[in-house]
Amino acid sequence: MQDFLQERRTVRKYKNERIPQQTLDYILKAGMRASNCGNMQLYSFIITKDEEKKKQYAPLHFNQPMITQADVVITVCADINRFNHWCEINNADKSLNNFLFLNIATIDATIAAQAITTAAESKGLGVCWVGTVNYMADQIAEFLHLPDGVVPVACLTIGVPDENPDLTERLPLDAVVHSETYKDYSDQDIRNMYEAIEENPVNRGYVKENNKENLAQVFSEVRYGKAGNEEFSERYMKFVKSTFLKQ
Amino acid sequence: MQDFLQERRTVRKYKNERIPQQTLDYILKAGMRASNCGNMQLYSFIITKDEEKKKQYAPLHFNQPMITQADVVITVCADINRFNHWCEINNADKSLNNFLFLNIATIDATIAAQAITTAAESKGLGVCWVGTVNYMADQIAEFLHLPDGVVPVACLTIGVPDENPDLTERLPLDAVVHSETYKDYSDQDIRNMYEAIEENPVNRGYVKENNKENLAQVFSEVRYGKAGNEEFSERYMKFVKSTFLKQ
Numbered sequence: 430m431q432d433f434l435q436e437r438r439t440v441r442k443y444k445n446e447r448i449p450q451q452t453l454d455y456i457l458k459a460g461m462r463a464s465n466c467g468n469m470q471l472y473s474f475i476i477t478k479d480e481e482k483k484k485q486y487a488p489l490h491f492n493q494p495m496i497t498q499a500d501v502v503i504t505v506c507a508d509i510n511r512f513n514h515w516c517e518i519n520n521a522d523k524s525l526n527n528f529l530f531l532n533i534a535t536i537d538a539t540i541a542a543q544a545i546t547t548a549a550e551s552k553g554l555g556v557c558w559v560g561t562v563n564y565m566a567d568q569i570a571e572f573l574h575l576p577d578g579v580v581p582v583a584c585l586t587i588g589v590p591d592e593n594p595d596l597t598e599r600l601p602l603d604a605v606v607h608s609e610t611y612k613d614y615s616d617q618d619i620r621n622m623y624e625a626i627e628e629n630p631v632n633r634g635y636v637k638e639n640n641k642e643n644l645a646q647v648f649s650e651v652r653y654g655k656a657g658n659e660e661f662s663e664r665y666m667k668f669v670k671s672t673f674l675k676q
Numbered sequence: 677m678q679d680f681l682q683e684r685r686t687v688r689k690y691k692n693e694r695i696p697q698q699t700l701d702y703i704l705k706a707g708m709r710a711s712n713c714g715n716m717q718l719y720s721f722i723i724t725k726d727e728e729k730k731k732q733y734a735p736l737h738f739n740q741p742m743i744t745q746a747d748v749v750i751t752v753c754a755d756i757n758r759f760n761h762w763c764e765i766n767n768a769d770k771s772l773n774n775f776l777f778l779n780i781a782t783i784d785a786t787i788a789a790q791a792i793t794t795a796a797e798s799k800g801l802g803v804c805w806v807g808t809v810n811y812m813a814d815q816i817a818e819f820l821h822l823p824d825g826v827v828p829v830a831c832l833t834i835g836v837p838d839e840n841p842d843l844t845e846r847l848p849l850d851a852v853v854h855s856e857t858y859k860d861y862s863d864q865d866i867r868n869m870y871e872a873i874e875e876n877p878v879n880r881g882y883v884k885e886n887n888k889e890n891l892a893q894v895f896s897e898v899r900y901g902k903a904g905n906e907e908f909s910e911r912y913m914k915f916v917k918s919t920f921l922k923q
Binding site: 434435436437454455461462464468470473475476478479511514515518519521522523524527530533535536539540542546547556557563564573575576579583596597598599600604605606609610611613616619620622623644645646648649650652655658659661663665666 | 683726795855869902
């Protein structure tokens, strides 16, 4: 068996097989067992299993096929609604509707989502993190009937794997790890770190296809271009102000 | 052996034993293997091992003893500095200095931090997430010499466990899990969900000690009071504007 911590890969193709409820419960409990701020559990897990619902959900994820093909889709949300409600009926202040706790609840939801991922993978299941959730948070909130104070953070598609893709490339370990203090990079350091990724034939193909000079331009001007990022960024800010940060 | 996914506990007391470099590398590699947006790896791991450095670091974490007692402290950061530098030397736009990517890089750093946590726990090590990192991000950035574009997200203390604490309480699974759409709570739902936590003798003790009417007030007026949260929230916003969101 692969070491699922060391040789972890994203799985986007799934067999048409159900995940037993017992396994799903195991996975969700692992998410709830992970570390979280003050044990306030500022998160909720929305489970999408219904076929029709998945079909309706897919366009909000730019129709990526994992949404309909996976047996289970879990949208993990930062959630102060439950906690606020508890405060309300106890005549207690509401103190979490600020940027600090948006950050903390986002982190705690992510910890839970990664714990769910690892637990699923430990049971031989395949998982894909669907990043569109951050771009489309406002519309997804509407679709999932999220009340004020609940922000989608992660979307996981989970199913029985129908592929075992090659490991994707990574930067060398010492490009990411710093000893004691951050050691900033020279131009030559950066060139050396990215060389293997730039030389990868698939990536060279992307540069050519997109008529760009190099891979950095493919990333920052095609895939994650400034104008698009800023548009989604404003949408996201507007959304969190209207829900999580609301007075 | 405990199921480290299902019976996970925070470990705050460590033996005076070293973690072998090979184990540390295994753990860090697991962090790098986890899912991340577009494989851009927008994170850095700062390792604090030096005794003197840990002593200096501790006050920035309100002198919590885990910082000096753990063999290794890992500060996991959201990082667009490396990626920006790559863009710069490739004549490519810088497109990530916005709120959307602060959120995405925070999520990716957290995924990596949780993957590091699980890998450490799978090797029998004990881990504590030190939440002060989010409160003190500005000063921690200075201490760790973080350049513009690098924001501390998670701080993990890791060592050989010298305690095996009881599992902490959690809300019931169905308080956190929603089927298909978010099912908002009635007052009675909330009362039922929190009952076991409120009745816990330790928590009842906190209510008494703090002269409060109930546990919700202890959380939202003592531990995570509004004024303090808002002060730290403003500091955090000011900090991320001066570094990550900088034009």
